Amino acid sequence: MVDVLNMSLFFILSRFLDNEFFFLDNDTKISKVAPNSWKKVPTSTFVLFFRVKFFVHDIALLLHKLTRHQYYLQLRKDILEDRLSCHEETGLYLGALALQAEYGDCMPEVYGRNYYRPDQYVAKSVMEKIALPYLKEELLRLHANNSTMSTDESELEFLKVT
Structure with missing residues (x-):
């Protein structure tokens, strides 16, 4: 409950x-x-x-799975909409964590290489600084590095990074 x-x-x-x-x-x-x-x-x-x-400094205060998930959803949306900013590398890593949370393990052989829209995972401000071909390759690589992480683990890591 x-x-x-x-x-x-x-x-x-x-x-x-x-x-x-x-x-x-x-x-x-x-x-x-x-x-x-x-x-x-x-x-x-x-x-x-x-x-x-209220934003928390210690995510351990978010005791319940649903609380953490709702918190993750807002932080993700705020980053995508540039209400919260982050460095390009961090933005790509967060995008890869979101991909892992939504798709599970990276399987381009199943989904193809264009299985997501970059603007749904990376902030516009980050996309403006990185060439799209590099951004897509880097997201794919970072997503593959997160293999075996569950949805909950991916969201928790996202919260730790932010």
């Missing part, structure tokens, strides 16, 4: 307005931040985001 207290310490609901995330207070009713159209037409879409509220 997920420890709700552990999750609520690190995550919070937020909404996205004018290219910025705004956290909702814990006691805020969703109906207070929802657009009028959502209140009137129950089938209209209204999106809130589950975001990291």
Whole structure:
């Protein structure tokens, strides 16, 4: 069972307005931040985001698998969208860890050499600094180096590096 207290310490609901995330207070009713159209037409879409509220220095504080996974997902997205920056080598290594987490062991003979889109694994800022052919070869090599790592191990290593 997920420890709700552990999750609520690190995550919070937020909404996205004018290219910025705004956290909702814990006691805020969703109906207070929802657009009028959502209140009137129950089938209209209204999106809130589950975001990291506090970043931790020690990932051992993330006690549960689901907490670590959600934390990993946000850090990965923040790096891809250049909200968090990293050196090119680190960016490539993180991309390879994400590939390992999603695909498992590198098997170009099964998937082909173009089994992923580089922009889904490497930040735009890193892609702008490295020639695409080299980037793809390096990601493939780094992904192969991570063979035998499970999804959980890959995500945990990603968190340790970030």
